[in-house]
Structures are given as structure tokens and as C-alpha cells.
Amino acid sequence: MMYPEISVVIPTYNRLDTLRHVIPSLLRQDLRAERYEIVVADSNSNDGTAEYLAEVTAQDSRLRHLPGPYTGRAMARNAGIAAARGEIVLFTDADIIASSDLLAQHLRRHREREDVAVVGMELQVSSLADYERLASRPSERRPLHPMGRKRLSWLYFLTGNASVRRRDLDRVGRFDESFTGYGHEDLELGYRLQAAGLTIVYEPHAVDYHWHPVPYAEQKGKMTLAGQSTVRFFRKHPSFGVQARLGMTPLSLALHGAVARRPGLLSSLERAGAAKPGLARNIVYQYHYLNGVKDALESETGR
Numbered sequence: 001m002m003y004p005e006i007s008v009v010i011p012t013y014n015r016l017d018t019l020r021h022v023i024p025s026l027l028r029q030d031l032r033a034e035r036y037e038i039v040v041a042d043s044n045s046n047d048g049t050a051e052y053l054a055e056v057t058a059q060d061s062r063l064r065h066l067p068g069p070y071t072g073r074a075m076a077r078n079a080g081i082a083a084a085r086g087e088i089v090l091f092t093d094a095d096i097i098a099s100s101d102l103l104a105q106h107l108r109r110h111r112e113r114e115d116v117a118v119v120g121m122e123l124q125v126s127s128l129a130d131y132e133r134l135a136s137r138p139s140e141r142r143p144l145h146p147m148g149r150k151r152l153s154w155l156y157f158l159t160g161n162a163s164v165r166r167r168d169l170d171r172v173g174r175f176d177e178s179f180t181g182y183g184h185e186d187l188e189l190g191y192r193l194q195a196a197g198l199t200i201v202y203e204p205h206a207v208d209y210h211w212h213p214v215p216y217a218e219q220k221g222k223m224t225l226a227g228q229s230t231v232r233f234f235r236k237h238p239s240f241g242v243q244a245r246l247g248m249t250p251l252s253l254a255l256h257g258a259v260a261r262r263p264g265l266l267s268s269l270e271r272a273g274a275a276k277p278g279l280a281r282n283i284v285y286q287y288h289y290l291n292g293v294k295d296a297l298e299s300e301t302g303r
Contacts, residue, residue, distance in 0.1 A: 002034055003085045003086065004036045004037045005036065005087060005107060006086045006088045006089070006090055006103055006163070007080075007086035007089050007166075008026055008039065008091075008103070009090070010080070010094055011076035011080065011093065011094070012041070012042050012043070012094035013042070013043040013044075014045045014047040015095055016047045016049045018094060018095040019040075019049060019095075021211070022093075022097055022098070023038070023053075023056060025099075026098050026103075027060060027062065028100055029098070030104055031103050031104055031107075037062050037086060038062055038063045039064050039080045039083050040053060040063070040064070040065050040080075041066045041076035043069070043070040043076055044067055044068065044069060066080060071177070071180050072179060072180035073175075073185060074175035074178075074185040075177045077174075078177060081169055088106065088110050088163055088164070089164055089169060090103065090162070090163040091186075093160050093210070096122070096161070096209065098208045099206075099209075101206075102206050102207065105205045106118050106163040109203050114165075115199060116200070116201050117157065117163065117164045117193050117200045118162065118163045118164075118201055118203050118206065119156060119157060119158065119202055120161040120205075120207060121141075121145070121202075121205075121208075122208055122210050123143060123208070123210065124213075125210065126213045127211070127213075128211070130211075145202055147204045151200060151202065152200045152202050154187055154194045155190075155246075156202075157186055157187055157194075157200055162186070162190075164193065164198075168193060172193055176188055178232065181225045181228060181229055182225035183222070183229040183230075184226065184229040185229075187233070216273065216274055220284065223286075223289040223292065224289065226292060227288070227292020227295070227296065228292040228295060228296040229292075230246045231296035231300075247286070248290070248293045252286075256290040256294070259283075260287075269284050269287070270284055
């Protein structure tokens with residue numbers, strides 16, 4: 001029996017609206033069909049996801065639907081890893097549209113050397129029209145990393161566009177399923193992969209498009225949850241480097257306290273942040289992130 005070279009693992013829950021575009025983009029890859037597969041680890045969606053995937057799998061055996069009572073993205077991705085038949089596992093999400101050579105670019109970097117994890121270029125888009133614009137006009141792209149960057153730290157191991165050999169995932173223990181809330185289960189895996197000797201390389205030609213604009217109020221809530229996950233990360237890896245990179249230093253917590261003691265300033269920043277992107281919005285997001293950090297620290301002490 002011939003196994004695929006690369007398995008794409010997608011966790012999902014009630015994202016049929018975008019999944020209808022994501023799956024076709026992965027089925028249009030410029031690799032031969034037998035070289036890859038797609039595993040959708042579905043947390044028992046109730047929006048028609050199962051019916052849609054049943055239609056696709058009836059026509060294309062590259063796609064497999066893996067429903068289950070997953071408690072978070074870490075558990076769903078681990079189920080996908082366990083089911084994957086490829087030597088290399090590529091992680092993406094149900095709201096990320098792939099370029100036609102995404103898998104080929106990841107495979108190329110893994111064939112060049114063994115001891116790597118590969119992170120590609122993930123571009124944020126606000127609509128299908130925005131995706132089509134950036135797909136056809138590379139000069140208008142504004143990626144997080146410059147094209148010339150070669151290596152990344154674990155802080156940028158973002159599993160919207162990242163691949164690892166399955167043997168290395170097994171060696172470090174896959175995703176930590178205790179991360180059930182929002183944030184950091186991917187960074188924490190990247191931390192362990194890097195500690196195990198893997199180099200996280202950046203491949204700017206492996207491009208995908210993240211179609212999930214998050215409203216201001218929702219993003220503030222996500223930042224609070226990410227702050228709570230930061231404390232879990234730090235308790236597992238208690239080093240100053242982790243503390244500093246994740247922004248939970250005594251200085252940052254002191255600055256948070258200074259803003260909290262000035263409700264007028266905070267209200268002004270909240271209004272400015274709601275009006276438009278910019279410095280005020282970033283400060284507000286950081287404030288809510290540190291709210292999450294403090295909530296988690298206080299819950300540990302029972303306060």
C-alpha cells in the first residue's frame with residue numbers, strides 16, 4: 001500500500017462558511033493526488049460540516065473526516081496526527097485558504113534537511129475579494145516576517161501554516177491537551193520542538209490566507225484567554241526567557257496596574273481603540289491580555 005508523503009491536519013468546529021473554500025484550495029494542490037491527504041478533525045460541528053465533508057469524501061478519497069468530542073484544538077490536532085499516514089504533518093485551520101503550491105513548498109524544505117519544522121507565510125485577509133487581490137498581487141502583501149528571514153523562534157510556531165515530521169511530533173509528545181482554552185498550544189509545542197534540537201525555518205513561498213477578521217470586542221476576549229494560557233505555559237516552562245517573550249514580566253504587570261488605577265485613561269483608550277486600528281487598540285489588547293495573566297495568577301493563590 002502506498003502512503004502519502006504529507007498529511008494536512010485541520011481542526012474545526014462550526015466553520016462551514018470558510019471550510020467550503022479551504023477544502024477546495026487544498027484539493028487543487030499541484031502535487032499528484034497520491035502524495036497527500038487531508039484529515040479534518042471535527043469537534044462534532046452542528047452546522048452542516050459533516051454533510052459537506054461526506055459529499056466531498058464520496059468523490060475524493062484524499063479527504064478524511066474525523067469527528068470526535070475534542071475539548072480543544074490541541075486534542076483535535078492530536079487526533080489528526082494519530083490518524084495521519086504521511087511522514088510529514090502540515091497544520092492549518094478551517095479558515096485558511098491555501099495557495100496551489102503550499103504543500104510542495106513545505107515538502108521541498110523538508111527534503112533539503114531532516115531536523116526542521118517549517119513555518120510558511122500566513123497573510124491576513126478580510127474577505128474573499130481581499131484574498132483574490134493578494135493572491136494575484138504579491139507586491140501588496142504585508143507579511144509578518146521579511147522575505148529574507150531564514151529562522152524563527154518558537155514564538156512564531158503558528159499552526160495555521162506549519163509542518164513537522166510525524167516522528168518528531170511523537171518524540172516530543174505532540175500537543176499538550178491541557179491547553180483547552182484559546183492560545184499558545186502551538187507555541188508551546190514549538191518550544192519543545194526547538195528544545196529537542198529542531199530548527200524552525202521560515203519558508204516565505206509557502207503562502208496561505210487567513211480569512212477570519214475578528215471584531216474588536218471578540219478580540220479583547222481572546223486576548224484575555226491568551227493571557228490565561230500564558231500562565232499555563234510559564235508554569236510548564238518556568239524560565240525568564242519564556243516570561244519575557246510572552247510579556248508577563250513584573251514591569252508589564254506594573255504598567256497594567258497603573259492603567260487599571262486610572263479608569264478615565266482606560267475608557268479613553270477603549271474608545272480610541274474601538275474607532276480604528278492603531279496604538280490605542282494595541283494598548284487595549286495588551287491590557288486585556290494582562291487581565292488574563294493576572295486572573296490566572298490570582299486563581300492559583302485562591303484570591
